[in-house]
Amino acid sequence: MITNLATDAAGMTSNAFLVTGEPGGRARETADGETGRRVLVDCGANYDAVAAVREHVDDLDGVVLTHTHPDHVGTLPELREAFGVETVGFDPSHDAVDAELPDGDTVEAGTATFETLHTPGHKDDHLCLFDRDSGVLFAGDLVFADGAFGRTDLPEGDRETLIDSIQRLREWVGDDLTAVYTGHGPPIETEPGASLELSVRAAKL
Incomplete structure (x- = not known):
């Protein structure tokens, strides 16, 4: 299950996706009834992220950063203080990144294993995350709906x-x-592959 915690934020923020269970939306639980590894993909800015997390789960196991622009990491200090959470991202020299998540690696979120692809162009440390079992991609600010791009x-x-x-x-x-x-x-849920191709064409103009 994927929930955007930053939907009601008043100020500038990225989306902040809480991943629990099976990311394809079928809410499959693990054999012991747990929701898997409770992870935020980006944490956003300008909203009460701690309260938003606690509306859904009682603890947080990790934060995965697609990149380190301020609107994607603004609530990180509060999350670290509340949950003692570790963050992973491409560039471990950045203050927001506790541990490196390199190109071609994997990271657990919910009950899924996401592969990583280094995708610079918007920012040097940009990563995309893909779970091949569910077909779910976290694209950060590389592409957006309707053929838009970062x-x-x-x-x-x-x-x-x-x-x-x-x-x-x-x-x-x-x-x-x-x-x-x-x-x-x-999210892009209708013909997502065609949307990526449209983003390429638009970026070339």
């Missing part, structure tokens, strides 16, 4: 690198893709 006018942004990352992502997920959860806006 900004490249910020520090570390580069349009050609972004285009290459989207193309590699499309090949990497193949035909297994069923849903894309983006860093901002709604």
Whole structure:
């Protein structure tokens, strides 16, 4: 199950996805009745993340960062204090990252195992996460619904690198893709593969 905790945030924030159970939405539990590893994919900013987590689960096992822009990590100090939680991300030299999550590695969230793909272009430390069993992709700010794509006018942004990352992502997920959860806006659940291809074409314009 995937729940966006930052839906009602008043200020600028990324989406903050709490993953429990089976990420494809069927809420499959593990054999012992648990919801698996309770993980936030990005934690957002400008809302009470601790209270939002506690509306759904009594504890948090980890935070996985798609990248370290402030709107994706703003609530991290409060989460660390409340839950003693460890964060993983691509760049362990950043204050928001406790442990490295490199390209080609895996991370557990809910009852799923997500593979990682380094996808710079929006930011150098950007990662995408993909669970091949459910077809669920966390795309961060690389792509968005309706063929939109991440900004490249910020520090570390580069349009050609972004285009290459989207193309590699499309090949990497193949035909297994069923849903894309983006860093901002709604998920892409209808023809997500076609949406990635549209993002590539739009970024090339």
